[in-house]
Amino acid sequence: MNIQQVDYNGLIPNNVSLGGDMRVKRALEKWHPGYINWWNDMGPEGFQKSLVYLRTAVSVDPKGWAKFDYVRMPEYRWGVLLAPQQEDRKIPFGTHKGEDVWQEVPGEYRAMLRRLVVIQGDTEPASVEQQRHLGKTAPSLYDMRNLFQVNVEEGRHLWAMVYLLQKYFGTDGREEAEALLQRRSGDPDTPRMLGAFNEKTPDWLSFFMFTFFTDRDGKMQLEALAQSGFDPLSRTCRFMLTEEAHHMFVGETGVTRIIQRTCEAMKEAEISDPYEIEKVRKLGVIDLPTIQKKANLHFSLTLDLFGNEISTNAANAFHAGLKGRYREHRLDDDHQLESNTYPVLRLINGKIQNEDTPALSALNMRLRDDYVVDCNNGVSRWNKVIEQIGIPFEIKLPHVAFHRHIGEFSRTNADVDGNILSPAEWTNQRTDFLPSAADKDFIESLMKPQFEVGKFASWIAPPKVGIDNKPGDFEYVKIHDA
Ligand SMILES: [Fe+2]
Numbered sequence: 001m002n003i004q005q006v007d008y009n010g011l012i013p014n015n016v017s018l019g020g021d022m023r024v025k026r027a028l029e030k031w032h033p034g035y036i037n038w039w040n041d042m043g044p045e046g047f048q049k050s051l052v053y054l055r056t057a058v059s060v061d062p063k064g065w066a067k068f069d070y071v072r073m074p075e076y077r078w079g080v081l082l083a084p085q086q087e088d089r090k091i092p093f094g095t096h097k098g099e100d101v102w103q104e105v106p107g108e109y110r111a112m113l114r115r116l117v118v119i120q121g122d123t124e125p126a127s128v129e130q131q132r133h134l135g136k137t138a139p140s141l142y143d144m145r146n147l148f149q150v151n152v153e154e155g156r157h158l159w160a161m162v163y164l165l166q167k168y169f170g171t172d173g174r175e176e177a178e179a180l181l182q183r184r185s186g187d188p189d190t191p192r193m194l195g196a197f198n199e200k201t202p203d204w205l206s207f208f209m210f211t212f213f214t215d216r217d218g219k220m221q222l223e224a225l226a227q228s229g230f231d232p233l234s235r236t237c238r239f240m241l242t243e244e245a246h247h248m249f250v251g252e253t254g255v256t257r258i259i260q261r262t263c264e265a266m267k268e269a270e271i272s273d274p275y276e277i278e279k280v281r282k283l284g285v286i287d288l289p290t291i292q293k294k295a296n297l298h299f300s301l302t303l304d305l306f307g308n309e310i311s312t313n314a315a316n317a318f319h320a321g322l323k324g325r326y327r328e329h330r331l332d333d334d335h336q337l338e339s340n341t342y343p344v345l346r347l348i349n350g351k352i353q354n355e356d357t358p359a360l361s362a363l364n365m366r367l368r369d370d371y372v373v374d375c376n377n378g379v380s381r382w383n384k385v386i387e388q389i390g391i392p393f394e395i396k397l398p399h400v401a402f403h404r405h406i407g408e409f410s411r412t413n414a415d416v417d418g419n420i421l422s423p424a425e426w427t428n429q430r431t432d433f434l435p436s437a438a439d440k441d442f443i444e445s446l447m448k449p450q451f452e453v454g455k456f457a458s459w460i461a462p463p464k465v466g467i468d469n470k471p472g473d474f475e476y477v478k479i480h481d482a
């Protein structure tokens with residue numbers, strides 16, 4: 001069998017020869033009904049019977065890996081797909097650097113590895129749960145389809161992690177796979193493991209910000225795990241990254257189209273001051289300062305996902321060869337970092353300043369720095385749109401100390417420029433930086449469904465091109481074809 005092709009004959013599509021691995025096949029088939037129950041309970045609400053124009057992976061060849069067709073979401077073929085094995089691959093970093101990669105879990109790192117897989121796995125169903133109400137207020141069928149595409153692929157990412165747990169971690173792997181179906185985003189008793197995945201995604205601007213900022217954290221984590229010396233994890237993450245690219249496309253273009261619509265409406269109405277918020281809102285579009293506040297919120301929540309700036313867990317995972325740096329293979333150093341340092345932004349005597357820290361302990365900080373660079377690239381593309389239309393406004397990422405709940409800056413209140421505020425100042429200024437109740441109410445007032453083929457809500461511009469090159473009047477979701 002060609003490893004690039006996916007076998008769709010059994011219950012679980014795969015390119016890992018599941019047919020010849022009865023133990024894992026049975027374990028996954030046993031897990032399958034629980035997954036479908038979870039999807040029916042916690043997946044997109046109200047559209048489970050609609051026909052959605054979705055892509056499904058048919059190969060892991062980066063050129064032409066997907067086919068598009070109408071699918072009812074519960075019938076989506078979730079499968080186990082790994083990027084092809086690279087011959088003679090060596091562990092690229094850490095104390096085992098240069099040794100052959102592991103095809104089985106190294107005993108001494110078993111607990112650490114399982115934890116990495118479980119944490120990644122937990123984020124995947126969480127975002128589906130967070131986004132489950134959004135279909136009802138979709139600004140177009142095009143956007144609705146993109147939401148559902150992201151949702152089914154996050155479901156597949158859960159499958160990817162569950163495969164690793166079932167295949168490589170025995171009984172405790174099976175228990176973890178079960179627990180991944182039990183936790184619920186935002187549930188006070190059984191929440192998801194990470195903070196940002198227990199927040200609400202109440203509206204479509206939040207959804208686009210989430211896919212821009214939080215799925216991009218996913219990309220960074222997957223890039224770091226794709227370097228892993230545990231080869232099955234590396235191969236799994238490499239294929240997930242091809243799917244993840246679409247999620248960030250959805251986020252980046254979604255926000256771009258909102259910004260574009262706002263700026264165009266302002267131009268037409270001859271409003272040049274972006275801070276004439278009430279006038280702009282009367283046009284049925286989202287004012288730029290509110291878009292900025294949403295970016296502040298989602299950026300800061302996502303930074304918390306990188307964990308403590310200085311972290312022994314991160315050092316241990318790197319040292320062991322389990323989790324590398326962003327694009328480790330492109331970095332020019334000894335890939336062991338035993339004697340290197342890295343500047344970490346810290347709060348020292350009430351001032352925010354850099355401090356040289358052992359590089360191994362600073363790996364979370366480093367990944368976060370790479371993340372911020374990646375975010376800024378996207379933000380500058382947003383700003384080009386504003387500039388081209390000629391509105392004097394620039395979206396800026398807030399300072400990394402702003403609105404933090406984890407790490408160095410969780411003990412302080414900083415404004416978006418990194419000035420330290422007293423608790424009273426923070427309370428007074430909070431809604432200058434973050435969406436107020438009134439901002440939320442306004443956004444919510446715009447969230448009216450637009451389900452007519454080829455039409456878009458007032459506050460978002462149509463996309464430049466359709467999915468799979470479909471024309472503007474393509475029916476991406478056949479809602480009533482139940
Ligand atoms: Fe994912």
Ligand SMILES: [Fe+2]
Binds near residue numbers: 154215244247
């Ligand atoms: Fe994603």
